[in-house]
Amino acid sequence: MGNLNLPFLGFEMENPWCVASAPPTATGQLMAAAFDAGWGSAIMKTVGPVEEPIINVAPRIQTMKKWNREIAMQNIELITDRRLSVWLDELKILRKRYPKKMIIGSIMAPGHEMDAWAKLVEEMNKVGVNAIELNLGCPHGMPERDMGAVCSQDPNIITNIVKTAKATSKVPILTKLTPNVTDIRMMANAAKKAGTDAITVINTVNGIIGVDIYKKQPHLSVNGYTAIGGISGNGIKPIGLKCVAECKQATGLPVSGCGGISSWSEGVEYLLMGASQLQVCTEVMIRGFKIIEGMNKGLEKYMAEMGISKASDLVGNIYERVTSFETLLKKSSSEKIAINEDTCTGCNICVVACDDAGYDALKLKTVADTQRTHGTRKVAELIYENCTGCNLCVAVCPVPNCMSLYDSKEPFPYELHESYAGNTLD
Numbered sequence: 001m002g003n004l005n006l007p008f009l010g011f012e013m014e015n016p017w018c019v020a021s022a023p024p025t026a027t028g029q030l031m032a033a034a035f036d037a038g039w040g041s042a043i044m045k046t047v048g049p050v051e052e053p054i055i056n057v058a059p060r061i062q063t064m065k066k067w068n069r070e071i072a073m074q075n076i077e078l079i080t081d082r083r084l085s086v087w088l089d090e091l092k093i094l095r096k097r098y099p100k101k102m103i104i105g106s107i108m109a110p111g112h113e114m115d116a117w118a119k120l121v122e123e124m125n126k127v128g129v130n131a132i133e134l135n136l137g138c139p140h141g142m143p144e145r146d147m148g149a150v151c152s153q154d155p156n157i158i159t160n161i162v163k164t165a166k167a168t169s170k171v172p173i174l175t176k177l178t179p180n181v182t183d184i185r186m187m188a189n190a191a192k193k194a195g196t197d198a199i200t201v202i203n204t205v206n207g208i209i210g211v212d213i214y215k216k217q218p219h220l221s222v223n224g225y226t227a228i229g230g231i232s233g234n235g236i237k238p239i240g241l242k243c244v245a246e247c248k249q250a251t252g253l254p255v256s257g258c259g260g261i262s263s264w265s266e267g268v269e270y271l272l273m274g275a276s277q278l279q280v281c282t283e284v285m286i287r288g289f290k291i292i293e294g295m296n297k298g299l300e301k302y303m304a305e306m307g308i309s310k311a312s313d314l315v316g317n318i319y320e321r322v323t324s325f326e327t328l329l330k331k332s333s334s335e336k337i338a339i340n341e342d343t344c345t346g347c348n349i350c351v352v353a354c355d356d357a358g359y360d361a362l363k364l365k366t367v368a369d370t371q372r373t374h375g376t377r378k379v380a381e382l383i384y385e386n387c388t389g390c391n392l393c394v395a396v397c398p399v400p401n402c403m404s405l406y407d408s409k410e411p412f413p414y415e416l417h418e419s420y421a422g423n424t425l426d
């Protein structure tokens with residue numbers, strides 16, 4: 001059995017999985033339930049200054065589904081509406097009860113009130129958390145109060161907050177950034193220069209989850225009105241991975257990866273990209289703490305298959321291979337499509353895609369069917385000279401091991417075929 005332990009900020013986590021700061025960590029009792037279920041670490045729901053009352057609206061959560069499966073969620077929930085003193089009592093109890101679990105505090109204060117930040121860090125210092133996450137990323141409700149995402153959209157504010165936290169904290173500081181910026185590398189760098197120990201990416205992505213076309217109102221509707229909310233869940237994974245890559249490239253600091261992880265394999269993607277901890281929120285909100293069992297089993301099985309004995313060996317450097325388009329042009333080869341006629345079902349999906357959005361390089365042909373009595377069946381056929389290796393057909397093919405790319409060893413760049421290169425509107 002592989003060793004799932006992972007060192008992170010001087011703490012040996014018993015596995016890489018961490019419940020992100022959100023409703024599943026809204027109380028000490030919930031955090032205890034997460035630890036009992038097997039999560040290696042958990043981050044409390046963000047707490048703010050005592051004098052900032054938190055009043056939530058209802059409703060505040062809506063999902064976007066495809067084939068009855070949630071692919072994204074919008075929330076307009078604020079930070080914790082529980083008192084700091086209650087939290088401090090609970091964190092003390094958790095510390096005693098779970099010495100082997102990584103307990104992370106999460107705090108937020110206005111971007112221009114350094115005393116409030118320092119006070120919150122001091123309070124966290126007293127209750128034995130292993131690290132403190134600075135929530136500079138909440139995109140709704142809090143920015144209007146000089147908190148949340150407005151703090152990580154300005155490098156100067158990041159600098160002030162991180163410096164203040166570092167000057168006060170006895171434990172490592174994670175700076176949690178918003179993805180809602182033009183260039184997250186600038187923000188990560190500001191956090192690094194100010195001394196942060198690690199970066200968490202990402203908090204939620206600004207968005208509106210949908211419109212109810214019959215009621216003619218936003219899907220997440222507070223009596224007909226909505227606010228730009230935070231989108232989370234599986235659909236934001238590409239944005240999370242991109243931010244991990246950029247933050248690693250810009251700073252080299254340890255990164256806690258978060259955003260759209262819904263399975264063990266997506267966690268592995270984050271590890272290989274360079275993350276050292278895996279935060280999960282939406283998937284826990286939908287399916288509960290017990291998903292950790294499948295996450296651990298899947299990870300262990302993958303490690304065994306790949307001959308990897310320690311999860312820490314999975315923390316990779318794929319971020320170094322995220323490069324410029326110019327470099328890709330130099331690395332590119334002349335790819336063509338190989339079609340496995342044994343597995344091809346002749347469903348025509350690739351042909352339609354290639355006809356209407358590709359290079360007109362696929363058609364169906366009839367072949368002898370040795371398995372069935374009626375003698376023939378349809379399969380996809382490549383029109384070799386038309387194919388430019390764009391990969392659309394591979395990406396849309398619903399059959400495993402049917403279509404694949406291979407290096408044709410022909411010169412690159414490829415020649416556009418005649419009917420594509422000329423005027424197509426004769």
Ligand SMILES: Cc1cc2nc3c(=O)[nH]c(=O)nc-3n(C[C@H](O)[C@H](O)[C@H](O)COP(=O)(O)O)c2cc1C
Nearest residue numbers: 020021022046075135203232233259260280281282
């Ligand atoms: C309802 C809800 C409430 C959240 N509250 C917080 C919060 O209090 N503090 C925080 O740092 N992030 C909060 N988040 C953001 C999550 O921690 C996480 O960054 C985000 O949901 C992306 O991860 P996911 O795709 O696994 O959900 C919240 C997310 C949701 C859905």
